[in-house]
Amino acid sequence: MNSRVNIAANSAPYKAMINLEMSLQTTSLTNIQKELIKTRASQINQCAFCLDMHTKDALKYGETAQRLFLLNAWRETDLFTEEEKLILAMTEEITQISQNGLTDETYEKASKLFDEEKIKSIIMAIVTINMWNRIAITTHLQVSKQ
Structure with a gap:
């Protein structure tokens, strides 16, 4: 792939x-x-550059390999907390905005679990990685070999 x-x-x-x-x-x-x-957003968007970067960062911050391996099947495991599952649901719905957007059901759950500032932060984090994914994919950023 040409840069x-x-x-x-x-x-x-x-x-x-x-x-x-x-x-x-x-x-x-x-x-x-x-x-x-x-x-999770990078998995959905199939952004190899961002997946490489953020899985490495997650491991550096103490995330486990097992949870990263199972991230795309997070609903099928008890390895994620209630908060994390809600954040992942929001990530999927906002990333796939053309399907249904952030549903009322998910937003209502978020408003019960998180304060308004946390909801704003979650939304902005999701929107931001989606911008980075689009830049990396569009400009053909390459994963460096190690």
Whole structure:
């Protein structure tokens, strides 16, 4: 696959995205929650570059290989907490926005479990990784061999 334009080079919009990403570091989401969002959205979007990056980051933050291996089947296991399962449901619904969007049922569950600031943070984390996925896929960012 041929590489394409380097969108990061001298790009004000790219720098704005970096700032958005950095602002997510100040939310109440844990590093594990953020990496679950990033990994699950990247699985759905089939973004190899982001999957490689975020599974490595998740492991660095203490996530287990077993949970990462089972992430795309999270509903079928008790390895994820109630909060994590709700975050993953939100991630799937927002990532696949054209199907049904964030359903009323999921949003209602979120509003019972999370405060408004946490819901905002979850939504913004999901939206942000979806932007990064689209950039990586569109510009053919490549996974580096190790």
